[in-house]
Amino acid sequence: MEVAIILPAYNEAFTIGATLQDFHRAMPEALLCVVDNNSKDATAQVAAETCAKLPGCRFQVITEKRQGKAFAMRRAFTVIEADVYVMCDADSTYSAADLPALLNPVLADEADMTVGDRHSQGHYLRENKRPLHNFGNNLVRSLINRLFNAHLHDILSGYRVFSRSFVKSFPILTAGFELETEITLHALDKRFRILELPIAYQDRPAGTFSKLSTFRDGRKVLIALFSILRYNRPLFFFGSIAALFALLGLGIGSMPVIEYYRTGLVLHIPSAILASGLMVSSFITWAIALVLDSVVRVHRHEAERQLMELESTRRR
Structure with missing residues (x-):
């Protein structure tokens, strides 16, 4: 040894x-x-x-x-x-x-x-x-x-x-x-x-x-x-970013929504646009997280296979 x-x-x-x-x-x-x-x-x-x-x-x-x-x-x-x-x-x-x-x-x-x-x-x-x-x-x-x-x-x-x-x-x-x-x-x-x-x-x-x-x-x-x-850990990493975008979007977008229900008008148009952009970014980032998580799972599968080959070679 x-x-x-x-x-x-x-x-x-x-x-x-x-x-x-x-x-x-x-x-x-x-x-x-x-x-x-x-x-x-x-x-x-x-x-x-x-x-x-x-x-x-x-x-x-x-x-x-x-x-x-x-x-x-x-x-x-x-x-x-x-x-x-x-x-x-x-x-x-x-x-x-x-x-x-x-x-x-x-x-x-x-x-x-x-x-x-x-x-x-x-x-x-x-x-x-x-x-x-x-x-x-x-x-x-x-x-x-x-x-x-x-x-x-x-x-x-x-x-x-x-x-x-x-x-x-x-x-x-x-x-x-x-x-x-x-x-x-x-x-x-x-x-x-x-x-x-x-x-x-x-x-x-x-x-x-x-x-x-x-x-x-x-x-x-x-x-x-x-x-x-x-x-x-792309699902956690990008999922956290997606969650942050979603929370910001909901927070900023709540004001125009409440305003619309009270007055029937949207006076804070920039806030509404920003909230919409944040929510779209959230969905896109979450999709990226799911795709990359699938790639990582494939990589882990390949790494396990290579490790089994190494172990098999070592024991011969």
Whole structure:
């Protein structure tokens, strides 16, 4: 059973060595893969030198010039062939000691994706020094759980284990740190088995700096969320817009209607025209929602068929 541990890294020369040593101690037989994501420091060199000193270490350094964690993981998923894939940040915030617990359900075919949950035991809240990140995490989690009727605790965890079927059926369409959101939405939409397990979490070592920007990356995550909602839940997305148009149309149109019944005249003609336009827009948007919902159902059917083919190939 080939296990690949993938560490996307951008300017992580200070922490990559310790991260590799930690994972090698936890699972010496695994393939360690560092994806150097256009680093300006000696990340790739330190990674290669560290792995060369570890006894029996199997490692691979991949270069991805396109900036963004999603590009790095896309490159790794394309190049590396394994039975199980581990994704983890290279900044020493996660512990390799939690790897066996995350691996076992996937190895036992009890889950398609396990997620390191930083929140249930309060580790993230204690270690994170950026209050707005906590607010953003809670907002994204609440939106996804409500929209997909899920009960997940950590939507944005960067420590995950995937089955081969999950990886090979997952088209990465984003570019940056909204990757974790896309992974979660893909798993929920395609009905993969998700298991969250509590893990330890610590803030980045002193002297290193996070690549995350609270407002920039938060905006990207929310845009990705609504984009994927538009593509995967078009009936809800466009149906909500149709309902909004209908409510506005009824609200604005009520005044000319009441006026007509009272006086026999329509004095607020612009309001009547606007209300009519809103109601027509509502009907058109609702029709679009129904058509796109049918398209999505066909797409889900095709995705299920492809997943069955992947599973059949894996078991041969």
